[in-house]
Amino acid sequence: MICDQCNVNDASIQMRLTRNGETIDLNLCPTCAAKMQTVGGALPSLFDSFFSPSWPSSDHLTPAMFGLDFDREQGQLHRQTKACPVCGQRYEDFRKTGLLGCAACYETFKPWLEQVLKRVQRDTRHIGHRPGLAANTESSSEDVNNKNQKDIEGISAKAAEPKDKLSVLKMELSQAVEAEDYHRAAQLRDQIQGLEA
Amino acid sequence: MAWYIENGPKQETVLSTRVRIARNLQEMPFPNRMNPVQESEAEKLIENTFLSLDMSKPRTNWSIVRLEELGKMQKLALAEKHLLSKRMLEPGCGKTLIINKAENLSMMILEEDHIRVQAMSAGLDLAKAYKEATNLTFNLEEKIPMAWSDDYGFLTACPTNTGTGLRASVMLFLPGLIRTDRMRYMTDILGKAGYAVRGSSGEGSKIMGYRIQISNQLTLGLSEEEILRDLQHLVDNLIEKEEESRIKLLQADKLGLEDKVFRSRGILENARRISYEEAVNLLADLRLGLSLGLISEGLSLVSLNRLDTNIGNASLQQICGKALIDCELDESRARLIREELKGPDRRTR
Numbered sequence A: 001m002i003c004d005q006c007n008v009n010d011a012s013i014q015m016r017l018t019r020n021g022e023t024i025d026l027n028l029c030p031t032c033a034a035k036m037q038t039v040g041g042a043l044p045s046l047f048d049s050f051f052s053p054s055w056p057s058s059d060h061l062t063p064a065m066f067g068l069d070f071d072r073e074q075g076q077l078h079r080q081t082k083a084c085p086v087c088g089q090r091y092e093d094f095r096k097t098g099l100l101g102c103a104a105c106y107e108t109f110k111p112w113l114e115q116v117l118k119r120v121q122r123d124t125r126h127i128g129h130r131p132g133l134a135a136n137t138e139s140s141s142e143d144v145n146n147k148n149q150k151d152i153e154g155i156s157a158k159a160a161e162p163k164d165k166l167s168v169l170k171m172e173l174s175q176a177v178e179a180e181d182y183h184r185a186a187q188l189r190d191q192i193q194g195l196e197a
Numbered sequence B: 001m002a003w004y005i006e007n008g009p010k011q012e013t014v015l016s017t018r019v020r021i022a023r024n025l026q027e028m029p030f031p032n033r034m035n036p037v038q039e040s041e042a043e044k045l046i047e048n049t050f051l052s053l054d055m056s057k058p059r060t061n062w063s064i065v066r067l068e069e070l071g072k073m074q075k076l077a078l079a080e081k082h083l084l085s086k087r088m089l090e091p092g093c094g095k096t097l098i099i100n101k102a103e104n105l106s107m108m109i110l111e112e113d114h115i116r117v118q119a120m121s122a123g124l125d126l127a128k129a130y131k132e133a134t135n136l137t138f139n140l141e142e143k144i145p146m147a148w149s150d151d152y153g154f155l156t157a158c159p160t161n162t163g164t165g166l167r168a169s170v171m172l173f174l175p176g177l178i179r180t181d182r183m184r185y186m187t188d189i190l191g192k193a194g195y196a197v198r199g200s201s202g203e204g205s206k207i208m209g210y211r212i213q214i215s216n217q218l219t220l221g222l223s224e225e226e227i228l229r230d231l232q233h234l235v236d237n238l239i240e241k242e243e244e245s246r247i248k249l250l251q252a253d254k255l256g257l258e259d260k261v262f263r264s265r266g267i268l269e270n271a272r273r274i275s276y277e278e279a280v281n282l283l284a285d286l287r288l289g290l291s292l293g294l295i296s297e298g299l300s301l302v303s304l305n306r307l308d309t310n311i312g313n314a315s316l317q318q319i320c321g322k323a324l325i326d327c328e329l330d331e332s333r334a335r336l337i338r339e340e341l342k343g344p345d346r347r348t349r
């Protein structure tokens, strides 16, 4: 089993964390477990990652990504008996493997899935391309290529836009704060305020 | 020349770019729920559809590889070139791999998803890799109905890929940020911003040769263009920081850095046995030395790119044409490196 915190090392230690009445069981590697013990609840970033929405550091779902609300809100029995009418995947299979069995599973497990998506994705609704975008016209692939080419050329141009500039500055600000470079942090803060105004 | 030996844009900091797109057939369960009949049906459908596309011609430009017919070593060699995922090394996972001649465009059939198209390019070139991957994907979408929902977009077996099914990643060479210990902060920030930061061989691998792979984790709720633009923007930012850090390293102790680079070169040019890890780390010193202009004579980025590709255990055995045991591997690796670093002029002597 892989460590729930770093997703890199083998987990050999089980740990139960409780905060504000919420409990989660974690499988940790010795390094992460040691960190967890020395900081107790004091280092928020490490601890919070299990209690607040956090992006996955893995391409696959780990137990932590299913979250606590997820388990508490849904009735145990209902969950156990729930199976996809099309492919037969059960909720328990999904929970265990992190995988859905077919397209219909997205409907079958919708309430739980939405919880997972909230944790691991930016949003729960797709805003990207639709299938067969290329199928509309005869010389379609070329059009699509051109379209994509144009979209992509926008990448570097847009990088200089204020909104992006803002995120760079914010990133630098958090670095400066972390490095305790308060002079630089103050400069950055002013620049950010200037842009946000 | 294979794509991974060529030099690409921003090659001094970005070694390669990879774009992967996941798709599934509408009418079939995902691979984890398929029976053998469905598997062979899906496999045939995808392969035949591909072969009906104009882009698959001439047929000699493409290899169709049946994974079950490959030995372990052949599979590992493909994995070292990032053409197979680690998962596909396990028996029963993944059926067929279709690869073009230049090895920059490939399609895995029946891995975690039915279809995973992958395009790679040297240096930093998200636009090129994305264009090539979507070209194949769109062509397939025209012929096969893909699993799709208006809410969730393209549906994948794992919810971490759903939506766009798009994973873009860059392999970065960050000696400056790592040696000045700034990468730790960056990793933290990147993680919070929705990016995965990994060692060079993907999930679970450790950092060697100052190589770090960064990829988008979010595939739903953003458009393809936003995903690529954000990553581009992030990488541009990292490149700038890396360049600053390299200059800082140089200013802090130029002679010390030179000493390290030349010692590494000395070992590489003279070692009789060398492990993969040691070789990767020492070659990284040469790459850094080259980018800072500390060494140039008789050394080229192309040589380093070629070595990076060839010194992996499986690739090495393919070059030698036979299975090698540990000490033979280290011996052949050392020989290959000595030959390459001698350079063409010095080689003739």
Ligand SMILES: [Zn+2]
Pocket (backbone or CB within 6 Å): A003, A004, A005, A006, A007, A008, A009, A028, A029, A030, A031, A032, A033
């Ligand atoms: Zn760990």
Ligand SMILES: [Zn+2]
Pocket (backbone or CB within 6 Å): A084, A085, A086, A087, A088, A089, A100, A101, A102, A103, A104, A105, A106, A108
């Ligand atoms: Zn299903």
